[in-house]
Amino acid sequence: MSISVNFLPDDVTVEAEVGEPLLEVASRAGVAIPTGCLMGSCHACEVELDDGRSICSCISSIPLGRSHLTVTLFSDPTW
Template identity: 70%
Template structure:
C-alpha cells in the first residue's frame, strides 16, 4: 500500500498516511486538533473539506486512496 501525503490547512502540517486510515486519527498523529461531538457523523462538528471541494465528517471518513497526496481544509466553529 502506498503512502499518501496528507496536508492539513490552515495549519500547513503534512503527515504520511495510508488509504482508509481514519482521518481523525491521522490528524491526531499530526498534532492537528479536529473538534468532535458525536463521533458518528451526525453533529458535523468534525466537518472538513478536501482539496476537491468534497465535505466530509472526519470522525467517520478514511483517507482516500485515489491519489498520492491530499489537502484537508479545517473549519473553525467557535461553538465547538
C-alpha cells in the same frame, strides 16, 4: 500505499496509509479536529477536501487513488 496529507490552515503535512481513519491521521500530525457525536451526525468534525467536498472526519478515512490530499479545517466557535 501511503499518501501525503496536508492540513490547512496550519500547513502541517504527514504521511498516511490508504484506509487510515482521518481523525487518527490528524491526531498523529498534532492537528486537533473538534468532535461531537463521533457518528457523523453533528458535523462538528466537518472538514473540506481539496476537491471541494465537505466530509465528517469522524467517519472518513484516507481515500484510495490519491498521492496527495489537502484537508482544510473549519473553525466553529460553538464547538
